[in-house]
Amino acid sequence: MNTRKLGVLFTLLVAFASGMFAQSATSLKINEVLITNQSNYQDDYGVHSAWIEIFNTSYASVDLKGCFLTNERNNPTKYPIPKADVLTLIKPRQHALFWADGMPERGTFHVNFTFDPTVDNYIALYDSNGKTLIDEVTIPANTLQADQSYARVTDGHGDWEVRGVNGKFVTPSTNNVTIDKNEKIERFKEHDSNGxxxxxxxxxxxxxxxxxxxxxxxxxxxxxxxxxxxxxxxxxxxxxxxxxxxxxxxxxxxxxxxxxxxxxxxxxNDVHDVEETVLTISKVKRTYSPWSSKIYTLRETPHRK
Amino acid sequence: MGDFFNLIGENMQTFWGYTGFANATPGHLIMIVVGLLFIYLAIAKEFEPMLLIPIGFGILIGNIPFNMEAGLKVGIYEEGSVLNILYQGVTSGWYPPLIFLGIGAMTDFSALISNPKLMLIGAAAQFGIFGAYMIALAMGFEPNQAGAIGIIGGADGPTAIFLSSKLAPNLMGAIAVSAYSYMALVPVIQPPIMRLLTTKKERVMRMRPPRAVSHTEKVIFPIVGLLLTCFLVPSGLPLLGMLFFGNLLKESGVTRRLAETARGPLIDTITILLGVTVGASTQASEFLTFNSVKIFALGALSFVIATASGVIFVKIFNLFLKKDNRINPLIGNAGVSAVPDSARISQILGLEYDPTNYLLMHAMGPNVAGVIGSAVAAGILLGFLM
Incomplete structure (x- = not known):
């Protein structure tokens, strides 16, 4: 293989690898955060802790294993998400919820840091190399009261808003926008009823x-x-x-x-109107084949010795 | 001893409860008659036998009555049954793209490449889809259902199945059977409309023989075709991608084995599975509804509109063409796809009025353009309504 071919192959491999990367953890977004949990969602120990919701914006399952969550800008690998837990696989357009209770010994979804509502709270999600920033958000100090969350207006996209006030619900492990109908179809029904x-x-x-x-x-x-x-x-x-x-x-x-x-x-191909072959019903001589021979298909008679 | 006979009696009674005779309903019998009719049409009249035999027999399979509460896992709608597993190729929509791969590998686009203006006829015939869409809306169907029903007018079975499995899965059985039935009935539906809309002078119009197309042009066609159509309508990618890929396998000249597999064993296998499972999906309890009747009526209408719009478009188009470049309106019907039946109708009707006027190759142009057009239309409907 000459150098040119190797170069082409290498370029294709790089392009392919970068395409794979684009399909992976980069489609994850921090979607909703609750800093002070008084009477909101409970963890599996029955404790009210702060939580971080991560949303998979793609239409393919994405695995969080090996990624990092942190609340310190200069320490991107603060909480490594364990690799051996099947629950880190987030299905298309679904969520994963992490408890910010500083008790990682309680399981995969309990991170090793907590939040302080009186200061700016920084949260970032890094890819498994610990260098590529996937998403980050800073919740300004004293923005949220107890049981209020900081959430994206639309799942995985757009601006952030405070929830838990003005009739806006806090939605842990649930879509920020409830989808109960197909908007496209509703629009057609409303504006183009005759098609x-x-x-x-x-x-x-x-x-x-x-x-x-x-x-x-x-x-x-x-x-x-x-x-x-x-x-x-x-x-x-x-x-x-x-x-x-x-x-x-x-x-x-x-x-x-x-x-x-x-x-x-x-x-x-010597194709002509009158063929030289002759149609006959005479028996055609069959050539010998071991497959049709009786001798080969019979068992040998045992010899008495 | 009495207990023993009681046991035998109870066993016989239980057995009887499981038989088809005990579970048969008038609906099952009606569907079995429909299945037999399909098989009759396929064998005696040779109407699309490759499709009607698997579908017809599939209807028989799907309408064998059984005790649905026994959990026997035999019905097509019972999760885990063999038929249900085979049916997943339809519901998840991967049979149709594989059929398109085979179609691409067996289609010669030369007629279209040599006279590219014929592509516009393939576009015009898609009016059938949207005519049926509007009528379906007027009849009270939801926009997504109307879109799935309208695609019957594309006269392309795999496209109809693909789109209906995405937009209206509950109507897919009726839509698929309707699409394939009308494709088989193209020789009955199209000629009267073509006669009605053309004059005798137009029917004997001769077209310039197509020029020879070079190998390079044939190789360029699937690549450029894919890039242009899918950049415009990415939602048509599963169908158009496989269609053009199959065609490149054929035209590249270096992947003969792959092309032969795609247009031979692969498409045959998928056709068998698709036909028999679509047929079996017409289980009477799911299929015999008033909606199915409406879908059949709309399907017929969409074919009529598609045929008429193809023929009328050619007549209008001719007004803008030089005399020696004019198109015989009898090939307008071929824009509805239904490859190659509708092109054959153009040929037969053309020969009827002038025994030396062969229109088949000319009609193949709009015919294959119709396949592209209906896949593009399906992509648009999918993009707008899903």
Missing amino acids: VGMSITAMSVVFLGLFVLFIAFKLVGNAAMSMMRRKAMKASGVTSLSEAKDKGLGKTSGEVYAAISMALHEMQ
């Missing part, structure tokens, strides 16, 4: 798609015909373009080529 808008839009796109293909292949066809004409001019010794156009060089129809190919095929 005319959809039909016009969709037919325009269908026509556009095939029109773009038409233009592309018109250009490709013209280039191909021009090449064919040049070849035909070379073969027939014509040098003038106008003469070639008059003679219709390079414009031979596919039917002509089909007829020529058929004639060549008939000649080369």
